[in-house]
Amino acid sequence: xxxxxxxxxxxxxxxxxxxxxxxxxxxxxxxxxxxxxxxxxxxxxxxxxxxxxxxxxxxxxxxxxxxxxxxxxxxxxxxxxxxxxxxxxxxxxxxxxxxxxxxxxxxxxxxxxxxxxxxxxxxxxxxxxxxxxxxxxxxxxxxxxxxxxxxxxxxxxxxxxxxxxxxxxxxxxxxxxxxxxxxxxxxxxxxxxxxxxxxxxxxxxxxxxxxxxxxxxxxxxxxxxxxxxxxxxxxxxxxxxxxxxxxxxxxxxxxxxxxxxxxxxxxxxxxxxxxxxxxxxxxxxxxxxxxxxxxxxxxxxxxxxxxxxxxxxxxxxxxxxxxxxxxxxxxxxxxxxxxxxxxxxxxxxxxxxxxxxxxxxxxxxxxxxxxxxxxxxxxxxxxxxxxxxxxxxxxxxxx
Amino acid sequence: xxxxxxxxxxxxxxxxxxxxxxxxxxxxxxxxxxxxxxxxxxxxxxxxxxxxxxxxxxxxxxxxxxxxxxxxxxxxxxxxxxxxxxxxxxxxxxxxxxxxxxxxxxxxxxxxxxxxxxxxxxxxxxxxxxxxxxxxxxxxxxxxxxxxxxxxxxxxxxxxxxxxxxxxxxxxxxxxxxxxxxxxxxxxxxxxxxxxxxxxxxxxxxxxxxxxxxxxxxxxxxxxxxxxxxxxxxxxxxxxxxxxxxxxxxxxxxxxxxxxxxxxxxxxxxxxxxxxxxxxxxxxxxxxxxxxxxxxxxxxxxxxxxxxxxxxxxxxxxxxxxxxxxxxxxxxxxxxxxxxxxxxxxxxxxxxxxxxxxxxxxxxxxxxxxxxxxxxxxxxxxxxxxxxxxxxxxxxxxx
Numbered sequence: 001x002x003x004x005x006x007x008x009x010x011x012x013x014x015x016x017x018x019x020x021x022x023x024x025x026x027x028x029x030x031x032x033x034x035x036x037x038x039x040x041x042x043x044x045x046x047x048x049x050x051x052x053x054x055x056x057x058x059x060x061x062x063x064x065x066x067x068x069x070x071x072x073x074x075x076x077x078x079x080x081x082x083x084x085x086x087x088x089x090x091x092x093x094x095x096x097x098x099x100x101x102x103x104x105x106x107x108x109x110x111x112x113x114x115x116x117x118x119x120x121x122x123x124x125x126x127x128x129x130x131x132x133x134x135x136x137x138x139x140x141x142x143x144x145x146x147x148x149x150x151x152x153x154x155x156x157x158x159x160x161x162x163x164x165x166x167x168x169x170x171x172x173x174x175x176x177x178x179x180x181x182x183x184x185x186x187x188x189x190x191x192x193x194x195x196x197x198x199x200x201x202x203x204x205x206x207x208x209x210x211x212x213x214x215x216x217x218x219x220x221x222x223x224x225x226x227x228x229x230x231x232x233x234x235x236x237x238x239x240x241x242x243x244x245x246x247x248x249x250x251x252x253x254x255x256x257x258x259x260x261x262x263x264x265x266x267x268x269x270x271x272x273x274x275x276x277x278x279x280x281x282x283x284x285x286x287x288x289x290x291x292x293x294x295x296x297x298x299x300x301x302x303x304x305x306x307x308x309x310x311x312x313x314x315x316x317x318x319x320x321x322x323x324x325x326x327x328x329x330x331x332x333x334x335x336x337x338x339x340x341x342x343x344x345x346x347x348x349x350x351x352x353x354x355x356x357x358x359x360x361x362x363x364x365x366x367x368x369x370x371x372x373x374x375x376x377x378x379x380x381x382x383x384x385x386x387x388x389x390x391x392x393x394x395x396x397x398x399x
Numbered sequence: 400x401x402x403x404x405x406x407x408x409x410x411x412x413x414x415x416x417x418x419x420x421x422x423x424x425x426x427x428x429x430x431x432x433x434x435x436x437x438x439x440x441x442x443x444x445x446x447x448x449x450x451x452x453x454x455x456x457x458x459x460x461x462x463x464x465x466x467x468x469x470x471x472x473x474x475x476x477x478x479x480x481x482x483x484x485x486x487x488x489x490x491x492x493x494x495x496x497x498x499x500x501x502x503x504x505x506x507x508x509x510x511x512x513x514x515x516x517x518x519x520x521x522x523x524x525x526x527x528x529x530x531x532x533x534x535x536x537x538x539x540x541x542x543x544x545x546x547x548x549x550x551x552x553x554x555x556x557x558x559x560x561x562x563x564x565x566x567x568x569x570x571x572x573x574x575x576x577x578x579x580x581x582x583x584x585x586x587x588x589x590x591x592x593x594x595x596x597x598x599x600x601x602x603x604x605x606x607x608x609x610x611x612x613x614x615x616x617x618x619x620x621x622x623x624x625x626x627x628x629x630x631x632x633x634x635x636x637x638x639x640x641x642x643x644x645x646x647x648x649x650x651x652x653x654x655x656x657x658x659x660x661x662x663x664x665x666x667x668x669x670x671x672x673x674x675x676x677x678x679x680x681x682x683x684x685x686x687x688x689x690x691x692x693x694x695x696x697x698x699x700x701x702x703x704x705x706x707x708x709x710x711x712x713x714x715x716x717x718x719x720x721x722x723x724x725x726x727x728x729x730x731x732x733x734x735x736x737x738x739x740x741x742x743x744x745x746x747x748x749x750x751x752x753x754x755x756x757x758x759x760x761x762x763x764x765x766x767x768x769x770x771x772x773x774x775x776x777x778x779x780x781x782x783x784x785x786x787x788x789x790x791x792x793x794x795x796x797x798x
Binding site (some may be wrong): 075 | 407408410413414415417418420422424425426427428433434435436437438439440441442443445447448450451453454455457458474475476477478479481482486497506509510512513514577594597602603604612619632634635636637653654656657658659660661663664666667670673674675738740743762
């Protein structure tokens with residue numbers, strides 16, 4: 001019997017392959033987190049859900065290393081966190097200095113421009129860190145800089161920027177320090193209060209080990225003053241932190257329906273982080289990255305980020321001459337179920353980006369990827385000494 | 400042995416009670432949807448995830464009854480959908496007419512104001528529908544109205560507005576029709592193309608039977624023209640539909656990291672909707688609402704919304720004189736695990752709001768709630784003829 005009525009694909013079940021997500025995020029998630037998301041839904045004003053909200057805020061403060069009252073998850077992904085940080089602090093006509101050494105700092109400048117701010121850019125070469133002296137020189141040029149913005153861990157290059165030092169410069173000139181920690185929070189140290197960071201946001205899908213969909217954010221006392229003294233309404237109602245704070249604190253004033261299941265997941269993800277302990281977690285990220293770097297270099301590959309400022313959470317590596325970016329990534333995905341990321345913007349086709357974030361920062365992933373590269377690269381015309389990448393990683397892990 | 404080191408609550412496991420969510424949303428979710436969210440994460444540019452995106456768009460078009468190319472889920476809750484609709488269409492100085500007969504239409508006017516638009520309001524009493532004649536009279540007063548905005552199913556009052564008629568008026572005067580279907584999509588008919596709606600958004604947590612966190616949105620050809628001819632950038636980068644469309648269509652240009660697990664859930668929720676069939680689903684919502692109304696009236700309670708324009712998905716009912724709003728709702732929650740909602744704004748303390756949305760529009764919920772009210776209300780000083788509410792609902796269901 002033949003039928004012309006083929007069932008449309010969307011009515012079929014979907015069973016995704018079990019990938020090892022070593023791209024720039026999302027990262028794999030602890031099964032406990034996915035399980036927590038299946039708990040029965042509660043209403044967004046249910047007293048039992050309010051306990052969950054309180055727990056999440058308390059744990060976010062520990063992870064951000066802050067006592068900031070206004071610490072909560074924005075109901076959107078990391079980019080919504082970036083936008084929330086900027087729209088709440090900026091008003092039309094404000095002056096912002098942005099340090100740009102990658103794709104995501106450029107996004108900050110784009111969003112600040114959409115807020116009506118005047119944006120002054122201090123560039124550093126991709127792969128190098130921001131230069132605090134150059135930042136200070138730029139800040140000094142303008143009569144009233146409101147915000148100095150930067151990305152702590154630049155996901156596009158694998159570089160770590162000197163946040164504490166630049167935050168001090170901002171304060172010395174009466175400006176706020178606004179920092180993106182999307183690829184650092186939960187993976188390397190982020191010390192909001194000690195560093196004097198005034199506004200900071202992150203995402204859940206990288207080193208916090210949750211699915212994408214929420215953006216933890218925190219506003220310090222200086223930032224709170226700015227919120228209070230605004231002359232114009234925040235241009236985004238959805239991201240207006242003064243309204244959000246009213247829902248997330250004792251007031252419980254209804255704003256929008258919180259993404260209940262995602263917040264269950266975040267609570268569980270934060271529990272996993274705190275059970276491991278921040279210090280142990282940072283060490284684990286560092287140890288595995290050292291092993292990955294040793295392995296890549298043993299295969300003759302060159303790391304993109306300068307030594308000394310490399311992110312353990314995200315490693316950028318030069319694609320060898322003559323090797324096809326997409327063929328290698330496609331072979332990794334199709335034959336080994338491993339995702340790594342390509343380059344963004346000016347380094348598209350020139351670098352790969354390898355994430356070791358949250359759950360994924362573990363020896364088996366380091367070794368599995370190096371082993372796969374040892375098999376794939378020779379087929380693409382790049383000879384490697386087979387086994388040497390894995391062996392170098394093993395030695396680093398044993399050290 | 401005694402210890403001063405009490406484990407903080409946030410490190411304990413959390414097991415929410417299994418509530419029947421008959422408030423104004425979120426609603427309970429089909430277990431298939433929660434299960435789908437536990438599938439292994441994929442990267443947001445993984446070819447296998449792109450198939451999921453395509454499936455979701457195709458099913459959203461069926462549910463919206465549209466062929467609009469730009470149909471996709473916004474990565475935020477229903478309010479993010481509202482903001483996305485407005486920020487993409489409006490520029491500073493534009494003129495908007497908003498029909499307001501409830502809380503959520505008022506929110507539209509607030510967000511439109513934050514977009515720099517001049518907002519003209521046409522009020523109708525809460526509990527009554529918008530008056531198309533009054534809407535047209537207001538539109539005629541202003542030289543160039545860009546948008547006529549309204550809420551299809553007003554969650555704050557349980558009233559359904561005459562969308563198709565008002566959309567025609569908008570077009571007659573060269574304006575776009577912008578419609579909120581947060582409490583209608585998937586529960587009662589929403590026919591974007593036939594009604595001539597130009598911009599429409601909804602939420603996943605009500606009649607679509609998914610957790611909160613995504614906002615389906617659709618832009619028709621007239622709205623696309625407006626997007627193309629904007630003179631200023633959209634004030635929100637995160638919600639800029641021209642950028643989002645580029646990621647959700649063939650281009651696949653990276654914008655932000657999609658909330659992967661939520662989109663798995665939406666795909667499964669839409670499959671559930673289409674397996675049931677839209678027409679059958681609308682009938683189920685209607686049949687159960689009729690039973691609820693019969694039951695409430697049999698208990699002597701008065702419905703808030705005018706007859707003929709009542710929403711099957713959300714029923715507002717007057718709180719009887721002398722009965723405490725919060726005591727009744729608290730008893731329902733604590734003793735019966737049933738959530739219903741109170742009134743918002745001017746009707747706080749005066750009405751209850753009872754949702755029968757998605758999975759929850761079923762006889763067992765109608766009967767369970769009526770039975771609980773029959774037990775609780777007499778304890779609060781309001782006598783009822785026990786069993787008559789349930790019996791009336793049963794008769795309506797059998798009819």
